[in-house]
Every structure is written in structure tokens, then in C-alpha cells.
Amino acid sequence: MNEIKELEAVALTCDLPQHGLQRGDVGTAVLVHGDGVAFDVEFVGYDGHTIALLTLERDQVRSLRVGDIPHAREPAAA
Numbered sequence: 001m002n003e004i005k006e007l008e009a010v011a012l013t014c015d016l017p018q019h020g021l022q023r024g025d026v027g028t029a030v031l032v033h034g035d036g037v038a039f040d041v042e043f044v045g046y047d048g049h050t051i052a053l054l055t056l057e058r059d060q061v062r063s064l065r066v067g068d069i070p071h072a073r074e075p076a077a078a
Contacts, residue, residue, distance in 0.1 A: 004029050010061040019052045
């Protein structure tokens with residue numbers, strides 16, 4: 001598992017339906033807690049508005065990979 005740094009793009013590894021987010025959604029790690037045990041991650045729409053700002057545990061996010069495919073979708077109902 002590689003280290004996630006502040007301001008790095010990350011992908012969700014699980015659905016968070018209570019926030020309208022799905023596995024694979026991309027956010028930005030805006031704060032790293034401790035030695036990377038948790039992160040404050042901001043998810044934004046393409047218009048720049050914040051969809052969610054959440055504190056997530058290490059197993060809920062991963063670094064983006066070279067082979068990842070960007071994807072756009074309609075927001076899920078929160």
C-alpha cells in the first residue's frame with residue numbers, strides 16, 4: 001500500500017450511500033491524520049461545488065493508478 005499525501009487525488013474503495021458517493025468516486029485528500037490512518041477527503045462536482053467533506057479511514061480510499069479510467073455520473077440521492 002503506498003502512502004497518500006495531502007492534496008493527492010484518491011478513489012473511494014466502498015460505497016457511501018448516506019453521502020451520495022459510490023466506490024470509485026474521486027476526491028482529494030486535504031488532510032492526513034497521524035501516519036496516514038485517516039484522511040479528510042473532499043469530493044467536488046465538475047462545477048467546483050463541494051459534494052462532501054469526510055474523514056475516511058485508510059481502507060476506504062486508495063491512490064489513483066495509471067490505468068484508472070476517469071468517469072462521470074449523475075449524483076446519487078443522499
